[in-house]
Amino acid sequence: MRILTGIQPSGALHLGNYFGAMRPAIELQQQGEAFYFIADYHSMTSLTDAKLRRQYTLDVALDFLACGLDPARCVFWVQSDVPEVTELAWLLSTVTPMGLLERCHSFKDKVAKLGDGEIGSVNHGLFAYPVLMAADILLFDSNVVPVGKDQKQHLEVTRDIAGKFNQQYGQTFVIPEPRIREEGAAVPGLDGQKMSKSYGNTIELFGEEKATRKKIMGIVMDSRTPAEPKPDADKNLAIQLLKLVAPTEVATDYENRLRAGGLGYGDLKKTLFENYWQHFAAARARRAELAANQDYVRQILRDGAEKARAVATKVLQRAKSASGLG
Numbered sequence: 191m192r193i194l195t196g197i198q199p200s201g202a203l204h205l206g207n208y209f210g211a212m213r214p215a216i217e218l219q220q221q222g223e224a225f226y227f228i229a230d231y232h233s234m235t236s237l238t239d240a241k242l243r244r245q246y247t248l249d250v251a252l253d254f255l256a257c258g259l260d261p262a263r264c265v266f267w268v269q270s271d272v273p274e275v276t277e278l279a280w281l282l283s284t285v286t287p288m289g290l291l292e293r294c295h296s297f298k299d300k301v302a303k304l305g306d307g308e309i310g311s312v313n314h315g316l317f318a319y320p321v322l323m324a325a326d327i328l329l330f331d332s333n334v335v336p337v338g339k340d341q342k343q344h345l346e347v348t349r350d351i352a353g354k355f356n357q358q359y360g361q362t363f364v365i366p367e368p369r370i371r372e373e374g375a376a377v378p379g380l381d382g383q384k385m386s387k388s389y390g391n392t393i394e395l396f397g398e399e400k401a402t403r404k405k406i407m408g409i410v411m412d413s414r415t416p417a418e419p420k421p422d423a424d425k426n427l428a429i430q431l432l433k434l435v436a437p438t439e440v441a442t443d444y445e446n447r448l449r450a451g452g453l454g455y456g457d458l459k460k461t462l463f464e465n466y467w468q469h470f471a472a473a474r475a476r477r478a479e480l481a482a483n484q485d486y487v488r489q490i491l492r493d494g495a496e497k498a499r500a501v502a503t504k505v506l507q508r509a510k511s512a513s514g515l516g
């Protein structure tokens with residue numbers, strides 16, 4: 191079974207990315223042939239700063255490896271190091287109905303944020319994003335694609351495109367199965383909304399100590415006194431985050447104490463910070479080692495690209511032959 195997923199290098203990774211996407215991907219390494227890549231071509235549809243893209247690409251590699259991605263178990267590469275994907279994207283785009291892309295929520299949401307006059311300035315890459323994503327998946331004969339709920343529709347588009355190509359040119363592509371994560375699907379951010387880079391409400395995975403403590407201590411809570419019992423303790427943001435980063439007994443104990451009354455929000459937030467810091471202590475140390483040894487990290491990505499490319503060239507050739515090219 192080949193498992194494939196991509197993550198965009200669009201900013202510092204946060205707890206939502208970790209519990210929602212990275213940890214499940216790391217666990218899945220045990221269950222099949224894992225193919226994971228950093229989607230730098232995709233990031234061009236929203237991030238236009240070249241220096242930042244280079245920085246974030248390395249950061250994502252460091253973050254993932256520090257958190258337990260094992261290069262011995264998994265093929266890990268940077269998308270643009272296997273440029274065959276863009277050629278396949280062209281082939282696929284010729285069997286993709288415009289309507290299929292026009293219906294994509296992610297595209298419609300981005301367009302909806304613009305004024306009437308600005309629609310014409312939406313870049314074509316954003317519109318064609320799902321076609322490139324389909325190419326990512328189909329180029330590697332992927333069987334299973336683990337993604338968050340927000341990507342469900344893109345997987346449906348991929349299956350549609352694969353079916354259309356197979357119908358037009360004969361059986362060429364494996365039809366992939368999505369694996370949509372429900373549980374842990376929405377880690378709340380500092381303001382209680384879904385944690386997201388675009389809402390500026392994140393707790394970074396490897397943020398600086400002082401700044402992160404300040405962020406956590408700054409979480410706004412209600413004005414009930416510490417002594418007051420809080421029957422809604424399970425809805426408390428710090429408790430929800432504590433459940434992710436602390437041992438179960440600790441989180442349960444704090445939840446019970448908050449419910450009973452007598453626990454102040456300051457103490458709760460302090461505990462949250464300490465457990466967050468501890469939870470990622472080993473990964474943080476590994477990340478520092480990797481950051482000091484960037485040649486090693488680049489070599490992992492080069493080796494990954496080479497292995498990925500060996501698969502990609504075969505599948506691309508299959509698609510070209512089927513469609514009367516090459």
Ligand code: ADP
Nearest residue numbers: 206207210211338374375376377384385386387
């Ligand atoms: P962001 O919203 O910060 O820009 P992305 O859209 O780049 O994050 O998400 C990358 C991956 O992390 C996706 O698989 C997404 O489902 C997951 N993810 C992002 N935010 C959260 C969250 N708050 N809770 C759970 N998973 C998340």
Ligand code: TRP
Nearest residue numbers: 194195196197198229232323326
């Ligand atoms: N669109 C995905 C996201 O934003 C990233 C991605 C690009 C991806 N190509 C992929 C995910 C292929 C799975 C498979 O999260």
